[in-house]
Amino acid sequence: MFKKISLALTGALVCLSFNATAAENWRAWNIHNDGHPNTAAMDKFSELVNEATKGEVTVEVFHGGVLGSQPDALEQVRLGAIELGNFNLGPIGPVVKEANLVSLPFIFKSVPHMFRVLEGEAGATIAKAMADAGLQPLAWVDAGARSFYSQKPINTPADVEGLKIRVMNNDLYTSMISAMGGNPSPMAFAEVQQALKTGVVDGAENNFPSFKNVGHYEVTTHYSLSEHLIIPECICVNTAKFAALSPELQDAVRGAAEEAALFQRELWAVQSEQARKDVEAAGIKVNEIADKGPFQKAMDKVYEEYLAANPDMAKLVEMAQSTE
Helix, strand or coil, X not given: CHHHHHHHHHHHHHHHHHHXXXXXXXXXXXXXXXXXXXXXXXXXXXXXHHHHCCCCEEEEEECCCCCCCHHHHHXXXXXXXXXXXXXXXXXXXXXXXXXXHHHCCCCCCCHHHHHHXXXXXXXXXXXXXXXXXXXXXXXXXXXXXXXXXXXXXXXCHHHCCCCEEEECCCHHHHHHHHHCCCEEEECCXXXXXXXXXXXXXXXXXXXXXXXXXXXXXXHXXXXXXXXXXXXXXXXXXXXXXXXXXXXXXXXXXXXXXXXXXXXXXXXXXXXXXXXXXXXXXXXXXXXXXXXXXXXXXXXXXXXXXXXXXCHHHHHHHHHHHHCC
């Protein structure tokens, strides 16, 4: 009898020990393909997590959106069906109101200013709201500044008037185009190349690497440096999965994400500069916009309507605008 009890206790202790040390094997979603800075950064993040946690947390990254579209992947991470993702904050805005701050046109003066905002009180507010919604940000990564590209140069808001411009699916982006007299056309990113080629849309807006890497420069002629949106991306983890880790493992995973994010920012700067050179060499005319004041002035109505509908966002907007 004693022997049977001892064997049972031993088995239970072994089971408990195994559960306490069992590795967390996480899957990570990434929409980008080989050659993109985020793909390299997510692979580095996977390596760093394994090293920092001594294998107690492993991350397998699935690139190219093979685990689903971005909206689907966002929901899967929130539910814990996928543990991690590298997401643009634009599509998070409709889910987490505070994240919509980054989708306000010209809210940031530059990419460095954007990072200063996210690393301050405003960023902490956004991160908490995202975590409450099931998306815990581990680090912010660069996605550059978005500008217009079309078959003609855009130097003033009047040049947008009457144009069909593809935008991501967010009411703030449609309002932005409408405020300039354009016709916003939300559509999936994968559809934009054909839409530009066939004239379904007259133009779109994005950063230099995306403009080059997906071939949009092949079906347009001008890239106009409006830099109207500076929307960051994040490495985000399911909140419950992250909370279940020990404090030591949480620190290790977060540290790995932050190191990978710094690596991504360096790669982004290099590739963004190279992408501009490449599209110019291919014949794209890149025009600097000497005075962005008229564009910013055109956004007054967008801000007024947005804050009227979301008065509780006024403090967050002020935080961002007052950040030096």
